[in-house]
Amino acid sequence: MDDPEQSGTHLAVVAESLYLANLLVAPGIAFAALLWLWHKHKASAPPLARQHLRQATFVSVIGGILIVCLSGVVVAFGGLTQPWTWVAVITYFVCVHGALVLFGMFGLAKAMAGQPWRYPLIGPRL
Template identity: 45%
Template sequence: MDPTSEAVAEESQALAVAAESLYLVNLMIVPGVGFLGIAWLWLTKRKQAGALARCHLDQVFFASLWAGLLLIVANIAIILLGGYDSPNTWVVAILYFTTCHTTLICFGAIGLARALAGKPYRFPLIGRPCDA
C-alpha cells in the first residue's frame, strides 16, 4: 500500500472511531449533544470520507434516529398508560431501558470495536447496507 492510500485509510478509520464514539456519548453521557456531533459529521464529512468511515457514519446516524424514535414511542406509551404519575411508568421505563436502550448500547460497543479494528460494521436489524 502506498503512503497516500495508507493515510486515507487511517483518516477513514479515525472518522469511523469518532462516529462510533459519539454514538455511545449520545446514548450514555450527553444525549442530544452527541447526536449533534454525529449529524455534523454525517452532513459535512460523509461525501468525501472513505468507504469505512461512510459505513460507520451511516450506521450511527440512522441508529441514532432509531434510538430517538424508540424513546418517543416509550414516552407515548407512558402517557397512554396513565401518565408519569402511574405505576405503569416504571414498567415501560424498565422495559425500554433493559431491552431497547441496552441493545443499542451493545450495538454501539461492537461498532466501536469494529471501527478500532478498521473493519466495517452493520447494525443488526436497523443497519443500512455498507459499501465497505
C-alpha cells in the same frame, strides 16, 4: 500498514465514539457533533468511514425515535399515575438503551479493527 487517515479508520472510530457518547455521556451534544461530522464528510470520507458515519447517524435517529416515541405511547395508553406504566417504560427503556449501547460497543470495536459494521435490525444496509 495502511494509513488510518486514508483508510478512514480514525473517522470511523470518531463516529462510533460519538454514537456511544450520545447514549451514555452527553446526549444531544454528541448527537449534534455526529450530525455535523456526517454532513461534513458524507461525500468525501473513505468508504469505511462513510459506512460507520452512516450507520451511527442513522441508528442514533432511529434509536431516539424508538426510545422517545414508544415510551410516550406506553405512557399515553397507561397514564402517568399507573404503576405498571412506569414498570413497562423503565423496562422498555433499559432493554432498548442497553441493546443500543451494546451494539455501539461492537461498532466501535469494528471501527477500531478497520472493518465494516451494520447495526442489527435497524441499521441501514451496507
